[in-house]
Amino acid sequence: MALTGLEIYKHLPKENCKECGVPTCLAFAMKVAAGQAGLDDCPRLSDQARAQLGEASAPPQRLVKIGADPNAIQVGQETALFRHDDKFHHPTAVALRISDAEDEPALRQRCQAFRKLQFLRVGVTIHPDMIALADESGSPDKMQAAAEVIYNELGVPMVLMSDKIEALSAAAMGPLNGSRPVLYCTGQAGADELADLAQRTSSPVCVAGELQAAADTVEALAAKGVRDVLISRGAAPAREALAFATQSRRAALNKKFRPLGCPILAVACGEDKTAAALDACAHVAKYAAVLVCDAWPPHLLVPILTTRQNVYSDPQKPVQVEAKLYDVGETSADSPLLVTTNFSLSYYSVESEVEASRIPCRILAVDTEGTSVLTAWAADKFNPETIAAALKAAGVEEKVAHRQLVIPGHVAVIAASLAEECGWKVLVGPKEASGIGPYLKNDYKMA
């Protein structure tokens, strides 16, 4: 049985010191009860209290830290099967795979390429998070040398994959010591060997196999005190990987079955890189905490990263930008004024089209509680009154010399009443953001 927040609170130090990252002990207790924090986050908890609270209060899925600060990534501790029940908390860590058989210049080139994989979408830079180094050389020395080159170049958290414990051990020690890579033994490995590896390297390990086998190994590792564990169905076909991910997440969350309460590492590699990238999108949607893939070309990678950006957004909170006046480009008092909502997708669609047109503009993002143009209009949040009020609040009159604004084509019906309400000339722009460039170039006229 899970403990309630108050039951947990009784055992806490009640010092409200905030070291757990939460303002009060009570708030911390509530988070623990909700499965969103672990007792380990309270450094002041006595050993006695820890033992008493023990397992009962641990979140159903464990949080695992990969990598070393400041680049560490936390994965796991998810609380729901469906994002409409509770947002997914820790976005899938995307790892791009490199073979250790590549020579050093090639490895450095890979690292260089990795650094360039940064993409700005709706105001957020999305990028891969990790490197997965695969043992294809068969030589522990080579594996160690390759790991060193990559880690020194990038410093990002890593997954080390090999069918040999010695290679993992060699690569994780030496210069990588303390960097907490995920050690993923793709071959046969007993719980004793894995536990020994995890303890020697102080690193999380990944257990691969079918459900029962994975659960047995996780349990055996726990008995030896090794708890930072990920589970994987390895390179199994997509339908089996999906079944594994769903069953283990249900077992952990719905049945509080600890041996499967581990974040999932999914592998989406294969001859057909496009097919693998599509499987990767499915893995992101269905429960991968770490994704190992070969999606180096941006056209394969960006769909995966975008899937993550979307699926892991908070469904309770519309993604919005601050409602205010934005200057895009070198604006002057004569620059056109475009009006849209503060739904981030609406705003950024307009912004990027303005940027692409190279015509400096001002964009007024009206507070519609983060809803899109049509939704906001239907809900009466994007109407002559709210737009006129936003114009005033943002002090637009002082910033522009003209008195005309452009509204989205979808709300052409409000043009006349808006003109009356604010006394400005109202122009009707295109319906789709993609029409903004041509509109500014060909149709927009200063009165």
Add this chain to the structure above:
Amino acid sequence: MSSLPDVKEKWTGKVNTVVIGATPEEGGTRTSTVTIGGAETLPFLSFEGAVGRRPAIAAEVWDSGGEAWPEVLRQAYGEALSSPGEWAKKAVEFGVDLICLRLMGAHPDSGDRSPQQCAQTVKEVLAAVGVPLIIWGCGVDEKDNQILPAASAAAKGENCLMGTAREKNYRTIVAVCLADKHKLIAESPLDINIAKQVNILCSDAGFPVGDIVIFPTTGALGYGIEYVYSIQERGRLAALRGDKLLGQPVICDVGFEAWRAKEAKAPPFEGVTDETRPYWGVMWEAATALVLLQAGAELVVMRHPDAIQYVRKAVDRFMPADEEKS
């Protein structure tokens, strides 16, 4: 060692099956029919129950205006884009299960084609291909109410899937689908309650809910797909829990939405070359389809032949190995 807990859900409901198309024995002229639906569990979870029929793929064909499609698509279809019949033929060669004929040219702003012209196009496409047809209006209420009766009559007995019925405009399309024996797409704007409401309205107007396919509105990857994803998941869960007003198969308008995305047409990133640009649209479309299939979708309407191929192969990877390939 602990034995695994049983995590199978005991669902009480299922997704309806809907057949589209009619062969000569069934009063039509199609050479094949398509059956969708039938799942008794969440998408592809064969460990738990019957996953139903494999999701079907329809190729989108326009009556006119295809010449304005993004360049990558124009290259894929070539000259055929100016002739709906040729276009449909080409799409069938690319391996789709159905054709989705969108009467975009009837839109008052883009051609304003007449009901007679629309009916003519329907006949042309029916004559050109043997696969079943989806017929989709232009989205403007008044105009749809003029063209859909003509289009429906032109395909009488072919058991097409006609769309769309909307909360504020369903009577005409319901009446013609009943009269001409077609299946019906019920559209709702990303809202479970409205989805149910449209089904109730159609049902009250005499249309069997078992012959409805739901269109909960589609958004592309990067452009609101998360809302669609959650609406589809919520709808599917409700259906499996026994809500008969959400037990209809779901259709997704993937190609239309995905190819509006900037990433599909002109990816705004450094290093995109003429050589790699075509792959962006294909991936954007295929990824949009794949993500929505994970949330519960029985029918995806698509555009690019390569994206269609990739999604077809992906469905193979997710469906049970012993599933019959029909």
